[in-house]
Structures are given as C-alpha cells and as structure tokens.
Amino acid sequence: MSDRMTVECPKCGDTSGVVVLADREDTIVSACCEAVIPELNDGATILVEDGKLVCPYGDCGAADQILELDVATRSNDLTISEPGVIKVSLGDGSFERDGFECQQCMRSVSLPDGYELSYP
Ligand SMILES: [Zn+2]
Ligand SMILES: [Zn+2]
Structure with a gap:
C-alpha cells in the first residue's frame, strides 16, 4: 500500500497529490x-470571495x-366547524436546519x- 495518494485535480485535470488544509x-x-476534491470531502467549508x-x-x-x-414541523389545531367538516387552523411552526447545499x-x-446566519 502506498501512503501517497493521487487524484485527478478537479481544477486543472492533472494527476496530483493531495494535501490537507488544517485551517479549513x-x-x-x-x-x-488547492482545489477541493469532492469525493474526499463532505460538507467542505464555503469560500468567501468578493463578498460572495x-x-x-x-x-x-x-x-x-x-x-x-x-425541515419544518407545524402543529395545527383541528376543530369541527360544521357537521361533517373539520377545520384546520394553521398553528405554530418550527424549523430545524438540515444543512447547507450548493444549488x-x-x-x-x-x-x-x-459568519452567523441572520433571519428576517
Ligand atoms: Zn490542479
Ligand atoms: Zn457547487
């Protein structure tokens, strides 16, 4: 087994060694x-360039x-508004973060x- 791993660089396409960025x-x-290799990383840190x-x-x-x-869960009260009809009132919702993804x-x-998130 070799301890030197090589991959195809996702940026230039050459065969390259890999390095680990401890600060990221x-x-x-x-x-x-220094192009992030998708197959070897899960949830790599987003880069900030020119404010983007x-x-x-x-x-x-x-x-x-x-x-x-x-993912959102909401509890909605049920009441009978007239015979045979159950009225659903929109109740409180709570949201739980599931992660971030590149579109x-x-x-x-x-x-x-x-960075922290700010919600409207
Ligand atoms: Zn390269
Ligand atoms: Zn992407």
Missing part, C-alpha cells in the same frame, strides 16, 4: 491548485448558489468561520 476543517485539496459565497468544490465554484435546507452541484457545504 481538514479539507482535502489537490496539491497543485462561493462553492468550495474545485470542479464547481459557483457564486451565491448556496441554499439552507431545513449548482447539489453537494453539501458548511458555513465559513466567523
């Missing part, structure tokens, strides 16, 4: 271009295409350090 949550990138959120994966790199995924390549990503 141990993201595994190609040694040549940029997909971290070397073969994508879409700007401002990041989505928050969430372009549909891979999961995570928030950059030092």
Whole structure:
C-alpha cells in the first residue's frame, strides 16, 4: 500500500497529490491548485470571495448558489366547524436546519468561520 495518494485535480485535470488544509476543517485539496476534491470531502467549508459565497468544490465554484435546507414541523389545531367538516387552523411552526447545499452541484457545504446566519 502506498501512503501517497493521487487524484485527478478537479481544477486543472492533472494527476496530483493531495494535501490537507488544517485551517479549513481538514479539507482535502489537490496539491497543485488547492482545489477541493469532492469525493474526499463532505460538507467542505464555503469560500468567501468578493463578498460572495462561493462553492468550495474545485470542479464547481459557483457564486451565491448556496441554499439552507431545513425541515419544518407545524402543529395545527383541528376543530369541527360544521357537521361533517373539520377545520384546520394553521398553528405554530418550527424549523430545524438540515444543512447547507450548493444549488449548482447539489453537494453539501458548511458555513465559513466567523459568519452567523441572520433571519428576517
Ligand atoms: Zn490542479
Ligand atoms: Zn457547487
């Protein structure tokens, strides 16, 4: 077994060694271009470039295409409004975050350090 791993660089297409970026949550990138290798990372940290959120994966790199995924549960009261009809009133909802995803390549990503979410 070899301890030197090579991959096809997602940016330039050359065969490259890999390096681990400890300052980006141990993201595994190609040694040549420091392009994030999708197969070796799950939830790589989003890059911030020119004030835009940029997909971290070397073969994508879409700007401002990041989505928050969430799941919502809501409890709705049921009452009988007239014989044979049950009225549903829209009750309180709660949302739980399921993660973040790039709309372009549909891979999961995570928030950059030092950023927090603000909701309307
Ligand atoms: Zn490269
Ligand atoms: Zn992407």
